[in-house]
Amino acid sequence: MTPASLRGWRLVHRWTSLICSANLLILCVTGLILVFHHEIQHMMGEDLDSSHTEGQARLPLQSLVDIARQADPALVPRLLSFDAEDKAVNYIYLGPPEERGFDLGRWVVLNGFTGANQMLKQPEETLTGFLLKLHVDLFTGFAGQMFVGVMGLLFVVSTVSGLVVYGPFMKKLAFGVLRFGRGTRIGNIDLHNLFGVATLVWAFVVGLTGAILSFSPLITGYWQKTELAALTARHPEPMTGSAVAIDRVAAAGLAAFPGKDLAFIAYPGNEYAGSRHFGVMVRGHTELTQRLLSVALVDAETGVVAETAGTPWYMTVLMLSGPFHFGDYGGLPLQIIWALFTIVTGVVTVTGFVVWLKRPRARTAPAGSAAGRGNAQGKLGSKA
Numbered sequence: 001m002t003p004a005s006l007r008g009w010r011l012v013h014r015w016t017s018l019i020c021s022a023n024l025l026i027l028c029v030t031g032l033i034l035v036f037h038h039e040i041q042h043m044m045g046e047d048l049d050s051s052h053t054e055g056q057a058r059l060p061l062q063s064l065v066d067i068a069r070q071a072d073p074a075l076v077p078r079l080l081s082f083d084a085e086d087k088a089v090n091y092i093y094l095g096p097p098e099e100r101g102f103d104l105g106r107w108v109v110l111n112g113f114t115g116a117n118q119m120l121k122q123p124e125e126t127l128t129g130f131l132l133k134l135h136v137d138l139f140t141g142f143a144g145q146m147f148v149g150v151m152g153l154l155f156v157v158s159t160v161s162g163l164v165v166y167g168p169f170m171k172k173l174a175f176g177v178l179r180f181g182r183g184t185r186i187g188n189i190d191l192h193n194l195f196g197v198a199t200l201v202w203a204f205v206v207g208l209t210g211a212i213l214s215f216s217p218l219i220t221g222y223w224q225k226t227e228l229a230a231l232t233a234r235h236p237e238p239m240t241g242s243a244v245a246i247d248r249v250a251a252a253g254l255a256a257f258p259g260k261d262l263a264f265i266a267y268p269g270n271e272y273a274g275s276r277h278f279g280v281m282v283r284g285h286t287e288l289t290q291r292l293l294s295v296a297l298v299d300a301e302t303g304v305v306a307e308t309a310g311t312p313w314y315m316t317v318l319m320l321s322g323p324f325h326f327g328d329y330g331g332l333p334l335q336i337i338w339a340l341f342t343i344v345t346g347v348v349t350v351t352g353f354v355v356w357l358k359r360p361r362a363r364t365a366p367a368g369s370a371a372g373r374g375n376a377q378g379k380l381g382s383k384a
Contacts, residue, residue: 001164006168009161010161013119013162013165016155016158016161017162017349018353018356019151020151020152020155020158021148021353023148023151024345024349025349026082026138027135027210028345030132031135032132032339032346033128034135035326035328035339036339037128037132041126041282044126044127046126046128048083048111049116050086050088050113051088051113051114052088052114052324058113060247061080061247062246062247064090064092065077065246067109067110067115068094068117070284071106073194075096076096076267077092077246078095078099078105078266079093079265079266079270079272080092080093080265080268081263082263084261089112090109091108091109092146093105093106093109094106094108097269098269099207100270101271107120124139136148136214142217143228145217146215148210148214149210152211155203156207156208159200162200163197166196166330172192178190184358189355191347191351192348192352195345195347196352198344198346199345202345203341203348206324206325209322209324210325212321213318213322220318222314223311224271224384227309228272228279228295231274231309232274232297235276235307236274236299239276240301243301244303248303249278249280249300252280252298252303253280253296254280254303255264255305256282259285260269260283261284262280262281262282263283263293264281265278265280266279266280268300274297274299276299276300277298277299277300277306279296279297280296280298282294282295286325286375287329288323289328291323292311292316292319293315294311302355312338
């Protein structure tokens, strides 16, 4: 590598790191706590009610929908969602009949076995909800989420450029050497390099998946306007009668994908369904396959599956980014590993900033010094 290209990589590493450092520290602190969000929710008594007796049958889905509608009879069901981790918890979205999105209505949370209605708190009302909101969008909505995504991309570039710079810098030094006796700046440089290269792969994966998740509204919106829109456009028939029971729709969707579980059911007119068809989304059973969705369009009047489809590669990448970012697919041991790596990444960020603060600064020689007189004479000579 030429000296000029190495200087260029150093500049890239320096400025991408500095620009994203403040946001990265926020992500490290909030992410460190959110790794244990299940344990925190349980400790603070924020678990949703999933109580039921052994062998107790689930209530019919239509019964759950009817119970949910009692919360606000003016609204109609628009989506029925099933918790992947707690099979007893169901989320039902009620909205105005003409609404396609999820902005004007309300969510109702029910115990699928008992029908008990539970209060769904606003994110700001719980510790984990508050931290997640800060982690995702800095409490600034869509704009904040896009900002966090850009910061994530800068962090990925910082990680790659740091690896490029690391090789030439460590040619004459033993791996892992910490020269604390050479001063604070040298000690921080060595600590920054050691921890940075030790967490390189993890930081790259978590940074990249975090950026992908931040851009999820754009990715999901693109899928809805292209692949999903094309799927529903092939079945433009309007509603002419009443819809079949939601339980029949669910059974039809599951029959189209044997061995799968229900993820959510979108009612006709919803942005995840057609004008006449329910959109039934199903998923697998394992920690990873439960993130992968397949869709079945079910005719609302006949209960027959009109067409099935998988999700495109970019949606698969988006959905798989979640477990790789949060480390929530391997139980407590993996959570502890994720937490340790998060702490080390925070140390890398702080030491890098300290190194920059304590950088040598070019000093202008005093006017009366020999160097100052030489510089002045040189300038006069050049003008002559």
